[in-house]
Amino acid sequence: MAEEQEQQSRTVTIDGTEYKLADLSDNARQQLVNLRVADTEVRRLERQLAMARTARRAYARVLQGELPSE
Numbered sequence: 001m002a003e004e005q006e007q008q009s010r011t012v013t014i015d016g017t018e019y020k021l022a023d024l025s026d027n028a029r030q031q032l033v034n035l036r037v038a039d040t041e042v043r044r045l046e047r048q049l050a051m052a053r054t055a056r057r058a059y060a061r062v063l064q065g066e067l068p069s070e
Helices: 002-009 026-066
Strands: 011-014 017-020
Touching: none
Parallel strands: none
Antiparallel strands: 011 017
């Protein structure tokens, strides 16, 4: 019973407006799930991109050290 009451009182804020999850359509709730999955993937890709950029900078430094002097 407490879980059911908690479920009905849960809210989400979208564009500054607060909505009760229980008042949203099934499709709207599914789109929230999709947004959360997409946000998680974006964060994962951003971390991966940061690692690739760090590696690229390291490779460029090593290359600079390998180039013949003028």
